[in-house]
Amino acid sequence: MMVSMQRNTRQRTAILDALGRQDDFRSAQQIHEQMRADGETVGLATVYRNLQTMAHGGQVDVLVTDDGESIYRQCAQSGHHHHLVCRECGRTVEFQAPQVEDWARRVAREHGFTDVDHTMEIFGLCPEHSGAPSDDASSSGA
């Protein structure tokens, strides 16, 4: 199968640059907005397209929020890892969890599941925002 070559464009570079300057997960629209504010002229469709491509290629991480919005972040770790995200400010800590990987694999095997993949993210309040009463205190699991 012939994989079409990926070209370097001003826009792609600008998006990577914008991602590099932020430390939290952002939606495509937020990233687009920020770029416009920074003087870049990039189309929204282009931002979506590139983020998607980068996510597919593993250059950026994607998370899907509770309301179905995709948020992106350029992570320091290139391999498989998880996130600890602040609900208030989006501040993110990356971490690895070999025990969890093992656990997931074992549970899957016990039930005869194969080709296993999993998601695990932790949400909470970072030190900066702990103690700040977040009016919405309903934390339903799952």
Add this chain to the structure above:
Amino acid sequence: MMVSMQRNTRQRTAILDALGRQDDFRSAQQIHEQMRADGETVGLATVYRNLQTMAHGGQVDVLVTDDGESIYRQCAQSGHHHHLVCRECGRTVEFQAPQVEDWARRVAREHGFTDVDHTMEIFGLCPEHSGAPSDDASSSGA
């Protein structure tokens, strides 16, 4: 705060009933479609509204798919638990993971995060669908 009372309606009952008869995660639209097929006359908005209310009340579990769609399921376990879901047929196994809970709590504490919550779901191919080469069918059809 005064919480308005929840009334029993034919529709609410029918939705719970429909949920009770299925074993996999389904989208609101799929559930609505199934109910119509079963002869129920229920509005789509009503299905959405009730599923949301039930999810908030913990009577049903919600998952958000990669493409941002919310899928619902009435789980056997009422407390906090996780899911092992087949990518092909949606077949779901519930399980508990105390070790993972502990791990999540510890990681959060190490970084000074409080009010911690987390998500963890495992996706794979159930015994029935293992081995079946799912080239293009990577989407959770159903």
Add this chain to the structure above:
DNA sequence: TCAACTCTGATAATCACTCTCATGTTCGCC
């Protein structure tokens, strides 16, 4: 039965995201 008060549902609206396709860029090649 009656009068709240809630729930329903057809439809319009919203919102994130994708598609279209004419035009702009990139890059290997001379």
Add this chain to the structure above:
DNA sequence: GGCGAACATGAGAGTGATTATCAGAGTTGA
């Protein structure tokens, strides 16, 4: 440096899931 084919861009239309509207129907306690 210039060419050209193939890929990328972007403005706007389209899509699909979900939510808001709001008048009328259903439910409930008294």
